[in-house]
């Protein structure tokens with residue numbers, strides 16, 4: 001009987017070229033802000049991307065299994081933007097927007 005043993009993938013014997021790419025990538029994102037990409041269906045965090053990320057990517061939600069390509073430009077929002085707009089344009093800002 002042949003018992004196939006699963007060996008844990010070792011990260012230490014990666015080729016030097018790959019190690020260089022990994023460390024270069026880490027250096028490049030230093031200081032870049034990150035944001036969460038959330039599932040449009042259930043609002044679960046699908047991925048965390050850096051501020052310089054753009055284009056499309058194939059999203060798959062681990063929670064609700066929703067799977068489709070999304071354009072990252074359509075799925076960005078500023079944190080607390082509603083509160084800031086109310087602060088600077090007044091409490092009736094959203095009512096004015098809807099009545100135009």
Ligand SMILES: [Zn+2]
Pocket residue numbers: 039040041042043044061062063064065066
């Ligand atoms: Zn989901």
